[in-house]
Amino acid sequence: MSFEDPTQTEHIPVSEVEVEGPFASFVPADFIADPLGYFERRGQNIKSGEIQHDAGGVVKEDPTATKDLPVWQNQRGEQLYTVGKKVNTTKSQVGKSGDPFYEYSIMQIAEEFGLPAPRPVAKVKHDDEHLIVMTKIEGVRWTDEGMKAIEESDLTDEDKRNLLSQAQTIMAELEQRYKEIGLYRSWKLKDMIFDVDIPNRAVLGVTPTDWERTKIDIDKLAKARQELAVSQSSSGRG
Numbered sequence: 481m482s483f484e485d486p487t488q489t490e491h492i493p494v495s496e497v498e499v500e501g502p503f504a505s506f507v508p509a510d511f512i513a514d515p516l517g518y519f520e521r522r523g524q525n526i527k528s529g530e531i532q533h534d535a536g537g538v539v540k541e542d543p544t545a546t547k548d549l550p551v552w553q554n555q556r557g558e559q560l561y562t563v564g565k566k567v568n569t570t571k572s573q574v575g576k577s578g579d580p581f582y583e584y585s586i587m588q589i590a591e592e593f594g595l596p597a598p599r600p601v602a603k604v605k606h607d608d609e610h611l612i613v614m615t616k617i618e619g620v621r622w623t624d625e626g627m628k629a630i631e632e633s634d635l636t637d638e639d640k641r642n643l644l645s646q647a648q649t650i651m652a653e654l655e656q657r658y659k660e661i662g663l664y665r666s667w668k669l670k671d672m673i674f675d676v677d678i679p680n681r682a683v684l685g686v687t688p689t690d691w692e693r694t695k696i697d698i699d700k701l702a703k704a705r706q707e708l709a710v711s712q713s714s715s716g717r718g
Contacts, residue, residue: 496605503601505554515604515611519564523547526563527623542568548616561616562601569610572693580610586663586691587614589701593661593708596654596687617687619673630678639681646683647674654686662700665693 495515499507511518527543545566552560567580574582581603590597598614620626630640651667658665665688675685 494606497602498604499602500600503560506552506558506560507602508552515602516566516606516609519547519549519566519611522550523564526621542566549613560601561618562613563598563616564611564613567610567612568692569608573695574692580605581612583691583694584612584614586694586696589661589663589696590658593704595657595661596685597691598687598689617673617689619675619685619687621673622669622671630676633678635678635681642681643676643683644669647672647686650683650686654688661704662697664695664697665691 495512497507497512497515508518524547525544526546526548545568547564549562549564552562554560565583567574567583569575569580574580579585584600584603587597587600591599598617600612600614602613604611604613620630630643635643647669651669651672655667667688671688671690673687673689674683675687676683
């Protein structure tokens with residue numbers, strides 16, 4: 481005969497959800513109640529393809545890990561478009577840093593310096609799983625689906641090469657701006673979202689995404705923050 485110990489209860493993990501202040505009124509109750517379930521049930525995959533593993537069996541690429549979430553709306557009828565990303569805690573700088581919210585912190589730094597990047601919206605910890613939510617950047621993604629508008633337009637091959645050249649020029653300028661504050665990453669078309677004016681054949685802007693490989697020069701970042709504080713102080717006195 482055996483008896484259950486009434487003092488022993490089953491461990492039921494509870495999601496810890498932290499929402500950035502400006503977005504608190506947008507986050508729906510069903511996301512707060514079950515963020516990972518909401519992500520899986522309501523999110524739409526951005527990328528196609530299969531999950532890829534490295535030689536050791538660790539997940540290297542997972543196209544199901546990043547999803548467009550349903551449009552969120554506050555009581556004033558304002559809308560918020562977001563993207564959710566399930567964190568691979570073993571991958572690149574995220575794994576090396578031991579911080580599951582490493583990418584989230586990078587986006588906070590970009591916002592601090594007014595650099596183009598998705599804005600951080602919320603972060604979730606559920607047992608050993610982690611999820612980050614960021615604003616969705618409108619524009620052309622370098623995917624088969626994302627490039628469809630350009631491929632189906634009346635742009636000539638020369639027009640398309642010109643758009644590519646514009647995008648590369650903007651990326652080079654952004655790379656320099658990020659380096660100035662101590663953030664180093666690879667700059668590849670597939671990791672960018674492009675604001676393209678097709679009728680006028682112009683790239684109006686480029687926004688980088690995917691921050692897991694970004695490296696931080698702590699000393700350079702600290703210096704950049706000091707310079708930013710001085711600049712903001714001077715502007716305030718003016």
